[in-house]
Amino acid sequence: MHAMSIKQVAEAANLPAKTIRYYEDIGLITPARGDNGYRSFGETDLHKLRFVARARSLGFSVDECRTLLAMYEDTDRASADVKALAETHLTRIDEKIRELTEMRQTLSHLVHCCAGDDRPGCPILDDLAGTGRAD
Amino acid sequence: MHAMSIKQVAEAANLPAKTIRYYEDIGLITPARGDNGYRSFGETDLHKLRFVARARSLGFSVDECRTLLAMYEDTDRASADVKALAETHLTRIDEKIRELTEMRQTLSHLVHCCAGDDRPGCPILDDLAGTGRAD
């Protein structure tokens, strides 16, 4: 009941099989092998994969996932360490949002200024070329 | 006055020299060469590089920059084409912002819930492990 093929665990963890093989390659998980050389995943493997999938979906890098997994396994570590990692990541996210919002601002202004008809004059290109008026 | 070395044009366009060589590699620009084999950049090259740098800073892919440059060069194209490209990109940016904001939301909630002291219990890890309460 708890020995899964890669396809089964992929479905259960909602990750592509390719990605799971990759995670083994880089040492995130170490599934057992059957007599035929096939990978055989247990509950612990599935648990880890789900953990990583969730952390990845929150934007943590694979390396940070490794650290988070290690922290999860080490029941003695201080919650402050986890919090610090998460806060660093939060700062990074904020920075990205800031950058994107700035891009969005500029670009949406330009799009607004562009007639979008069949004539050639285009304030978007003018801005990129540095010949645009601030308007 | 208008034949620049790679270092000079790099400074003028505010791009690393390495990046400029890369842009030549992929055919974005084709600077002339001097007798010694050194690249020799003219005003047009500088102009293009600045154009690309600006477009990149707005988040367009290098391939889109290629298209934008071609559109800029083609004085007959309709501004609607440019606008369409920009609008597609704008949608992409919005989508990214949405994703990041969602991550931010979840993560900041978790960080808030975490004591961040020297004790081991940590709602962040609990959430990743799927054992966390919704709280």
Next chain:
DNA sequence: CCTTGACCTTCCAGTGACTGGAACCCCTAT
């Protein structure tokens, strides 16, 4: 028994947009 098809395996190459480094050439000034 043989084949078909769905699985599984490994390994290699490519993605995007650079970035770092090695090994080597060129030119000027001391």
Next chain:
DNA sequence: ATAGGGGTTCCAGTCACTGGAAGGTCAAGG
């Protein structure tokens, strides 16, 4: 002659996969 500060090429690495080729394994059907 040598030191330095340019320049050149090419190769490898980043990140997190993803696609594909070549081939092994297994259960079911004819």
